[in-house]
Amino acid sequence: MSSKVPPIILNNGVEMPQLGFGVWQVPDKEAERAVATALDAGYRSIDTAAIYRNEKGTGKAVASSGLRREDVFVTTKVWNNEQGYDATLRAFDASLKKLRLDYVDLYLIHWPVPAQDTYVDTYRALEKLHADGRARAIGVSNFLTPHLRRLLDETSVVPAVNQIELHPHLQQHQSRAFHAEHGIATEAWSPLGQGKGLLEVPAVVAIARKHERTPAQVVLRWHLQLGNVVIPKSVTPSRIRENIDVFDFLLDDEDLAAISALDEDRRLGPDPAAFGAN
């Protein structure tokens, strides 16, 4: 099946599919199968990370997909204990090898770990990888505004992306506004709220019924219409297909407002200001 996901244009002109496939918590063997299913369903963007321990399976699925390298957008991330200029360059080489690639499309710093105070040096390594053509775009994940400000002040390349926890219960207004002001794309992790209570919220269920869609599809549509990049995860083939089948309907203003009213500023994951500190 050919891809039907529209791209967004990153701040360096690189195109990134607005919807991709996340593989957090998917064991390496299963990742190979899941990524193969996703590519077959039309996904053209895969989000992995060194710490997910499934770069090998991901790379294998990409290699055996029959797709041209330039038609798949691969993201991976450097883990906290490999931050620092030299360590990051080494970590990147190890990730590329596991992925069986000679470049990635997007390389991210996974968490800022401010207590460690290494993210600026780490980012300089990313700038080198970008300059060398080994990462087509570079960015960050879980960065709060002060961390982004520091990068903008002390480094040269504006991050293309900040991948943050974002779903209707945690809408991240302040970060999104900051990103928009500086040309940084907002990528939503746990876009479905990890499939927990969010998909049973009556307002979401009602909108799904109205459009004859599923709650997951409605939540993904909300993200897309806001302009977020999304990377829903599933290992269930029918759900993998369901989650990409979201480009032939539109939520109206009333639907969008009803979902936007669900914000509780509630994180499922850790607070980036503290995470990773010893």
Ligand code: NAD
């Ligand atoms: P998600 O919001 O994508 O939810 C995934 C879960 O929702 C699945 O495990 C399943 O239980 C359920 N689900 C999926 N599709 C469904 C459907 N159609 N109907 C009903 N239930 C469904 O959560 P996630 O996996 O935490 O996040 C997605 C991706 O974001 C990850 O795989 C990873 O790539 C990325 N991520 C990044 C970070 C980071 O720190 N950068 C952290 C967490 C996740």
